[in-house]
Amino acid sequence: MARAPVKDLVVVLPGIMGSRLADADGRPVWDVSGGALWAAVRTLGGSLKRLSLPKDLGDGHPGDGVAATGVLPSLHAIPGIWHPVDGYTALLDWLERAFTLSPPTPGTPGNLVAFPYDWRLSCRYNAGLLKDRTERELTRWRASAPDRQDARVVFVCHSMGGLVARYYTECLGGHEITRRVITLGTPHRGSVAALAHLANGLRKGWGPFGLDLSAFARSLPSLHQLVPDYACVKGPGGTLAYVRDLPGLPGVDPALLADAGAFHEGLRRAADRPVPTTLDAVAGVLQRTATTAEYTGGRLVPLWDIRDEDEGGDGTVPRLSARPANASRSGYGVGESHTSCEQHGSLQNNTGVREVLWRLLGQEPVFHRGPGGDGPVPLGVLAPPLLEPGEPYEVTVAVPPETPRHDEQLITADLCPDEGGPASSRSLRNLGDGRYTAAFPAPDPGGYRLAVWTAGHPEAPVTALTLVCGNGG
Known part of the structure; x- marks a missing residue:
């Protein structure tokens, strides 16, 4: 182009x-x-x-x-x-x-x-x-x-x-x-x-x-x-x-x-x-x-x-x-x-x-002319910017109540090491009333990107960044 x-x-x-x-x-x-x-x-x-x-x-x-x-x-x-x-x-x-x-x-x-x-x-x-x-x-x-x-x-x-x-x-x-x-x-x-x-x-x-x-x-x-x-x-x-x-x-x-x-x-x-x-x-x-x-x-x-x-x-x-x-x-x-x-x-x-x-x-x-349909669902993502050794990585997501079907979303989160290693993926659990959550095992030390998106819209994620500290060695 x-x-x-x-x-x-x-x-x-x-x-x-x-x-x-x-x-x-x-x-x-x-x-x-x-x-x-x-x-x-x-x-x-x-x-x-x-x-x-x-x-x-x-x-x-x-x-x-x-x-x-x-x-x-x-x-x-x-x-x-x-x-x-x-x-x-x-x-x-x-x-x-x-x-x-x-x-x-x-x-x-x-x-x-x-x-x-x-x-x-x-x-x-x-x-x-x-x-x-x-x-x-x-x-x-x-x-x-x-x-x-x-x-x-x-x-x-x-x-x-x-x-x-x-x-x-x-x-x-x-x-x-x-x-x-x-x-x-x-x-x-x-x-x-x-x-x-x-x-x-x-x-x-x-x-x-x-x-x-x-x-x-x-x-x-x-x-x-x-x-x-x-x-x-x-x-x-x-x-x-x-x-x-x-x-x-x-x-x-x-x-x-x-x-x-x-x-x-x-x-x-x-x-x-x-x-x-x-x-x-x-x-x-x-x-x-x-x-x-x-x-x-x-x-x-x-x-x-x-x-x-x-x-x-x-x-x-x-x-x-x-x-x-x-x-x-x-x-x-x-x-x-x-x-x-x-x-x-x-x-x-x-x-x-x-x-x-x-x-x-x-x-x-x-x-771009496409098949139409709904646009990406707005997501509020709360994830830890800093983690200590051994802490699990927990993420919570809120969908605004004015969003249609705000309590019926299918939401995925990928946690990926910054150097590009394999990502861990989780489907978020629906807590009701537009609230969703997932937990990942404690990550190794380093930098991480968390990408969160709704079904059908992986092209429009919300990205959270996290630094995981080492063990003091």
Whole structure:
């Protein structure tokens, strides 16, 4: 099939942890993915602890020689910092196959650029690097042919990458050359998951394996910039408070938190231009997602609801956060461009999301005439992002009550090692009232993908990602 024409420069930004990092001598300090993920995390655990950042770094670089060297190709995770996320080379390969996009090579300009970055650092710092790289590549691309002189930039951003791109376009002048910013599960208003990781540290049971990276996580400006920018901590009487109004909350650096608030406020003010940058926000929906929290018993306990409503999200980023608030905080700055029944770590590889990218890159949507029938059933999947040795793998699935025959579905789940070994398959047991469940024997250490689908629609699964730790050997 012929590739669809795209004249613009397309820049792909990964989320937090999605870029390889190497030290000044080129040795990897964060380059772990694939089926041997747990062993690699253990091997690099000491290196990651040494990557802790000094206090009062602000928007600078610590001068430790660490640099980003590429995007991660496969499942990656750091326990206690963020949930597992899939890689980005599959997305880049698809963009190159589907469109007239090609990466630059020495001496040859290209219009498909992967932008890895040191995800430890402030989004402001990385936005400055994005400005330099984008404007350099666009200048080369425009100069390479007469019909490219009016080319502009399209940013495709997963998770925190959307905050980096927005700061460049909204605050550093990038809107002048940008056609649109496409965000996939970006926590525009923050994520309770980030706050819980900071406040609680590594959950009990992992510390004995030498991987307590809590101090490392708490030194990161980037992770603080993912803390909710809305009232999310439940107090007496059910009132909700902003994190910044809770002095003494453990694990949160007050200076980094205040700076994160200023970062989000700056984005809101800058976006309030007469002609704002076109922003297309893709949100994952129907997955059970921590949206508020309550501090009790010395821990921050995530809660699913906000003001008695369970709005869901992508399992990591609440739906209310997947698009930004406007400058006055009276509503949303943009509408939802698309909602996908998918989990956060797999949005960039979801089939429905790719159909949205096809449209947003200026092409007519693919239309196939088929036998008709019902479309895929929306599924909310709850599966563990982290497992300890010997724990069985349990998955529960909910089908919304407004779905026809929501309590009569045939649902299958496949649990597959990330390195591509044989999958274990289970038919989910119907518990009634649209609830389904299955259990797998305790998996071996490593990374896993769980694909869940309804009968007749294996092409539209919901994908959950899991890291299984080792036994401490």
